[in-house]
Amino acid sequence: DDFSRSMGVVFLDPWGCKTTAPLWSPALARDEPSGALDLAAKAGPDAAPEEFNEVLLPMAARAHWWWNVWHEDRTDRRAFFQAYVRRVLQGLGAAENPLAPPRVVTLLLRTQKARVLLNAKEVQHGLQVRLPHYDVEAVEFGGGTTWLQQFAQIRRTRLLVSTHGAGLVWNLLLPPGAGVLELLGRGQGSAYFRNECGWGGKQYGAWRNTDPARERPRTGRDRKPLGPFHNDLFADPEAVATAAAELLQESPDGAAWP
Structure with a gap:
């Protein structure tokens, strides 16, 4: 105070x-x-x-030392990040630990900018089939939701799944024990969300596409290609669900491992 x-x-x-x-x-x-x-x-x-x-x-986001880092940083920064999270939760009047373990897998969608998940419905279905003990919710944090509504969704999330993008910064405010599954295209290899999860004590996993046919290039206002880093993506629903199950320690039949 x-x-x-x-x-x-x-x-x-x-x-x-x-x-x-x-x-x-x-x-x-x-x-x-x-x-x-x-x-x-x-x-x-x-x-x-x-x-x-x-x-x-x-500094501006793109000038930060952690921005556009393409290698894993194993520096232990948990004390700083956890102190920051406690300060934010206290200021917002939120509990540091949820009353019950979160049972929501949040599929965070990007629909207007680059790196759109083009088969989101199929990925959501694959996750729900593989993870029947969880609620799989596809959400878009656009102009129709306030920051506090987004925060409430994150605080009930056990696993945050999304293509590479700024929405994954929400890893900082995920509840204890939660994690991130990042969906990466062939031209996306920056490690700053991986690093943030490590510094904040969160789980991290990634599914990476290797098939050029699964990606669609984006063009800028000048109609020139933006490069593979910005490609939209058709993810492999089964592979994504398997990666999610491994992070959540779920067996193939959907039951949580002891």
């Missing part, structure tokens, strides 16, 4: 971060974030400078 009282969030860019507002307040700070330009306009040119004991200046 003392931490949230003494912390303020100021966005240096004019865009702010409205879609993830609860992550900043009340999760990290008591007061809502402010924009640097707004603060300057309110203070006026003759305002005395403010002093702060500590200032944290986060």
